[in-house]
Structure formats: structure tokens, C-alpha cells
Amino acid sequence: MSKLMLDKIDAExxxxxxxxxxxxxxxxxxxxxxxRVVNSLKEVKxxxxxxxxxxxxxxxFNKEATKKEVFKKCWNFGEVPIVIIETETDFEIYNGFDYxxxxxxxxxxxxxxxxxxxxxSLISGTYFKDNKFKQKNKRVDKVLLENxxxxxxxxxxxxxxxxxxxxxxxRNIVNSLIGRIIFIRYLVSSAExxxxxxxx
Numbered sequence: 001m002s003k004l005m006l007d008k009i010d011a012e013x014x015x016x017x018x019x020x021x022x023x024x025x026x027x028x029x030x031x032x033x034x035x036r037v038v039n040s041l042k043e044v045k046x047x048x049x050x051x052x053x054x055x056x057x058x059x060x061f062n063k064e065a066t067k068k069e070v071f072k073k074c075w076n077f078g079e080v081p082i083v084i085i086e087t088e089t090d091f092e093i094y095n096g097f098d099y100x101x102x103x104x105x106x107x108x109x110x111x112x113x114x115x116x117x118x119x120x121s122l123i124s125g126t127y128f129k130d131n132k133f134k135q136k137n138k139r140v141d142k143v144l145l146e147n148x149x150x151x152x153x154x155x156x157x158x159x160x161x162x163x164x165x166x167x168x169x170x171r172n173i174v175n176s177l178i179g180r181i182i183f184i185r186y187l188v189s190s191a192e193x194x195x196x197x198x199x200x
Contacts, residue, residue, distance in 0.1 A: 005062070005063075005086045005091065006021075006048075008090075008091070009021075009060070009084075009091075012118075013117055013118045013119060014118050014119040014120070015050055015058075015118075015119050015122075019119050020050050020051050020052055020057075020119075021048055021049070021050050022048065022049045022050075022051060023047070023048055024041070024045060024046055024047055024048060024049065027041055027042070027049070030049075030051060031054070032053065032054030033051065033054055033056075034054070037056065037079065040077050040079070041056070041077070043073060043077070044059065044073040044074065044077050045073070046059035046060055046061055047060050047061055047062045047065075048060035050082075050122070052122065052123055056079065056080050057080065057081060057082060057122055058080065058081075058082040058083070058084055058122075059074065059080050059082070059083050059084070059096070060084050060085075060086070061083070061084070061085045061086065062086045063085075063086040063087055063088060065085060065086075067085065070083065070085060074094075074096055077096075078096075078097075079096075080096040081095065081096050081097055081128065082094070082095070082096055082112075082117075083095075083096045093112050093113070093117065094112060095112045148178060148182070151178065152174055152175075152178050155174050155177065155178075156170060156171065156174045159173065159174065
């Protein structure tokens, strides 16, 4: 993040290094940040973070960041309410919990206005009580679990209709199938991360 943008964030939001702003390179020195979050942030790689009481509140990305990649990484992270991306002259603010499907069926973060966004409103929580910021969609992990549950029930219903006398076997088959699908998806995601990091 450029010094100009950091100064602008300080001027507009009263957020700076003395009030919980951290450089990503200092992530290992941040106290009260769970190791699971640290590991996830190493995948997301924001330029700066704003943290209150061991909770990441804002991820900052510089203007070189590709929005598509930022949205994908933040979607996978799923634990930060605000994402700010630097532009040439200003910055764009997004709700890190709220995603919209664009015309090309790609998930994007939902933009939010900066009205009332400042250090005091963040630490007091008043910014999050604003109706404009309320999470319209469920968090990504909840949506994924609901989708898995729905898929399991649909497959199980179909198997039970085909083989009504094998209910226990049907459950075992469906559970194994869902487990394999999740594991394969994990392997594919891991390969994408390794390929991307080795390509850089």
C-alpha cells in the first residue's frame, strides 16, 4: 500500500500503525492472532491488516492487486468483514461477508459505502450495526455446509427410491461419495495454490 494511501486512510478513517494497523510482513509478531488465521492470511496475502483484540477487521490490498484474485481469496478466508482495495486515486470498500454473483457467474464482494467508517465506529461496533452493512447472505462456510447437506439428502432420496430395502447401505454409499468429492476438491484446490505460488 502506498504511503499516500496509508496517509489517506489515516486522515479519513483515523486508522494507522499506532491504532491496530499492521503490515502483512509483520504478521508473525501480532499477538493474540490464532495460528489458523495466520496460516489463512498467508494464503490471502493482504498488504495491511487492521486488527482489534486478535480479530482481523479489515484487509487492505494495494492497487496492483487483481480484484478477481482478491475476491476469491477473501471468499475462501471468509473471516473478515471489510476489504479495502486501493485504486489510482482513492479506494473501494467491500463487505467481506457479502457476495454477489455477477453476469459471468463469478462471485464478487458486495461494495459498501464508507459512511461512518472510522476507528471509533469500528472499535465501538456502531459501524457494523448500520443496516447497510448487515450480512445479506450467509457466510460461505454455512452455505457450503448447506449445499453438502442438500446434495446428500437428494442422492440419498434417489438411492432409497431405487433400493428401499438397503437404507443403511445407501447411507454409507452417500457418505463415502460426499467424502470423496470433498477430498478431491481439496486436492484440486491445493494443486491450484501450489501451482500459483510456484509460478510466481
